[in-house]
Amino acid sequence: MLKIAEREFTSRLLTGTGKFSRAETMLNALDASSTQLVTLALKRLDLHQGRDDLLSPLRKLGVDLLPNTSGAKTAEEAIFAARLAREALDTNWLKLEIHPDQRYLLPDPLETLKAAETLVKEGFVVLPYCGADPLLCLRLQEVGCAAVMPLGAPIGSRQGLQTKTFLQIILEQAQVPVIVDAGIGAPSQAAEAMEMGVDAVLINTAIASSTDPVAMARAFKLAVQAGRMAFEAGVAGPGQAQASSPLTAFTEAL
Amino acid sequence: MSFVSEFEKYDWEEVRMGLYSCNATDVERALSAPRPQTDDFMALLSPAAEPYLEVMAQRAYALTRQRFGHTMQFFVPLYLSNLCANDCSYCGFSMSNKLRRKTLTTDEIEQECLAIKAMGFDSVLLVTGEHESKVGMDYFCDALPLIKRHFSYLAMEVQPLSEQNYSELRNYGLDAVLVYQETYNRSSYSRHHHKGKKTDFNWRLQTPDRLGKAGIDKIGLGALIGLDDWRIDSFFTACHLRYLQKNYWRTRYSLSFPRLRPCAGGLSDIRPMSDKQLVQLLCAWRILDSELELSLSTRESPFLRDHLLPLGITSISAGSRTQPGGYASEDQALEQFEIDDNRSPATMAEVVRAKGLQPVWTDWHPGFSR
Numbered sequence: 330m331l332k333i334a335e336r337e338f339t340s341r342l343l344t345g346t347g348k349f350s351r352a353e354t355m356l357n358a359l360d361a362s363s364t365q366l367v368t369l370a371l372k373r374l375d376l377h378q379g380r381d382d383l384l385s386p387l388r389k390l391g392v393d394l395l396p397n398t399s400g401a402k403t404a405e406e407a408i409f410a411a412r413l414a415r416e417a418l419d420t421n422w423l424k425l426e427i428h429p430d431q432r433y434l435l436p437d438p439l440e441t442l443k444a445a446e447t448l449v450k451e452g453f454v455v456l457p458y459c460g461a462d463p464l465l466c467l468r469l470q471e472v473g474c475a476a477v478m479p480l481g482a483p484i485g486s487r488q489g490l491q492t493k494t495f496l497q498i499i500l501e502q503a504q505v506p507v508i509v510d511a512g513i514g515a516p517s518q519a520a521e522a523m524e525m526g527v528d529a530v531l532i533n534t535a536i537a538s539s540t541d542p543v544a545m546a547r548a549f550k551l552a553v554q555a556g557r558m559a560f561e562a563g564v565a566g567p568g569q570a571q572a573s574s575p576l577t578a579f580t581e582a583l
Numbered sequence: 584m585s586f587v588s589e590f591e592k593y594d595w596e597e598v599r600m601g602l603y604s605c606n607a608t609d610v611e612r613a614l615s616a617p618r619p620q621t622d623d624f625m626a627l628l629s630p631a632a633e634p635y636l637e638v639m640a641q642r643a644y645a646l647t648r649q650r651f652g653h654t655m656q657f658f659v660p661l662y663l664s665n666l667c668a669n670d671c672s673y674c675g676f677s678m679s680n681k682l683r684r685k686t687l688t689t690d691e692i693e694q695e696c697l698a699i700k701a702m703g704f705d706s707v708l709l710v711t712g713e714h715e716s717k718v719g720m721d722y723f724c725d726a727l728p729l730i731k732r733h734f735s736y737l738a739m740e741v742q743p744l745s746e747q748n749y750s751e752l753r754n755y756g757l758d759a760v761l762v763y764q765e766t767y768n769r770s771s772y773s774r775h776h777h778k779g780k781k782t783d784f785n786w787r788l789q790t791p792d793r794l795g796k797a798g799i800d801k802i803g804l805g806a807l808i809g810l811d812d813w814r815i816d817s818f819f820t821a822c823h824l825r826y827l828q829k830n831y832w833r834t835r836y837s838l839s840f841p842r843l844r845p846c847a848g849g850l851s852d853i854r855p856m857s858d859k860q861l862v863q864l865l866c867a868w869r870i871l872d873s874e875l876e877l878s879l880s881t882r883e884s885p886f887l888r889d890h891l892l893p894l895g896i897t898s899i900s901a902g903s904r905t906q907p908g909g910y911a912s913e914d915q916a917l918e919q920f921e922i923d924d925n926r927s928p929a930t931m932a933e934v935v936r937a938k939g940l941q942p943v944w945t946d947w948h949p950g951f952s953r
Contacts, residue, residue: 351941
């Protein structure tokens, strides 16, 4: 069971709401993924006209919402967006995203740490999107983030676990859940992350941009389950191919 | 520091020769480059790329879906004034054109905003002629806060301003500025811009630098297609874009490819671009830069717009009126150029949906970038 800030989830697949061709496809895909935690951008909510093409459908699906601060380029803007999101969506959970770099949308480590510290103090459950920097993840954990969300590769790039070496260090050191947030483009890559012992993955582009988002969502669900099962069965660790009875018991007889 | 010094390194004639000597090998190299550079772009713009149009379109389509998903942003222009102190060979607002001039009052702006909101838009592009004394900073400082109350995202296409002016307008809600160089060829530029501040080529060329320094969220670039050789102008636009991306990496960039349309005053000395060439240009841009926002206006025909939409376009206007006051009233002051696609925003949204794309009306929070 995945546990973030005392809340338990049976699904280890987090999803997003962007890039779908229509709301109906999005809902069917999210449903097929069995996701329980879905992120959506505050900036996509129409606070002027009240046009609601996103929120009501999601509420009907019964998933937990994880508002994000996409669009914020500084800590100040992210904090501002977080407060609005808490009010608009009635949740203190937050995916903190600060990516001032407009080409690769890479997260700004300094602004992210600064914002995380403030938001935790304000009572937010902060899940920060960050680079796969082990020290940054430790610092984010120290200021009270409920999880860390390092990237596997640049967002939307579908390049998989390019940061694997560093993800392994992050996993070794983390005392909060580690969720790989960006770059996963295929179910096999999600399974690979799960086999490493990552606590969860967040998939958006790979599902939404595929030609059949519903089928792809289901494929990711199965891959995440398979990867987790393999991790628990000991695929990655020293427990691999462990003999069922002691190998040195015979020394007793010597 | 500005783009001018970078620009001076290029020679128009050399670029022309390089571009027209590109061959099929250059095009194929460009098509297989993982991160294409400006020399790849040059090959894709060249006549040698024409036989590769379908391959380019396939690539452009895939890159766009990967980055932007199945979505299409909607925006609409709001013409505030047709006063202009310039004289440009191609524009209906030119000062020497005898037409009724109009600048919207506060009340009229409010009426326009309400009419635009009723159509569903949340992102507007404010447009004026270039009249510094009558439609300058005083006017903008009054108008922007009024308009920002209604919309999340405000772009503007007006005369180039100073860095300080841009910073000030940013505080009033300005998010994006479109400033087209029109042409990067100095002599063509002087030939088409006869009078007014716009005759100053360098002041215009440095405008995106000032926007970047002022921290404006998005800068729109482009060349006006028809003034000179579109291939060469597009190559220079790409050099400009690359320079800006390096220096102002917090800024987003968008690009449009306006083709000259019939207007009052008539056209002279125009170098037209075919529809097929427009497809080539659009695909070349997408292949060069998968993150770039590509915008398409109602200047183009419904047939062409419908077919261009999936190839790389990420934002479109719909139901546009190019005369001040055109949304709230039937009062027809003369328009800047003729609209070719007159379909309503609702109809356009249906067209977009039928293409498997989701219309996106809101994608910004007014508190960002202040």
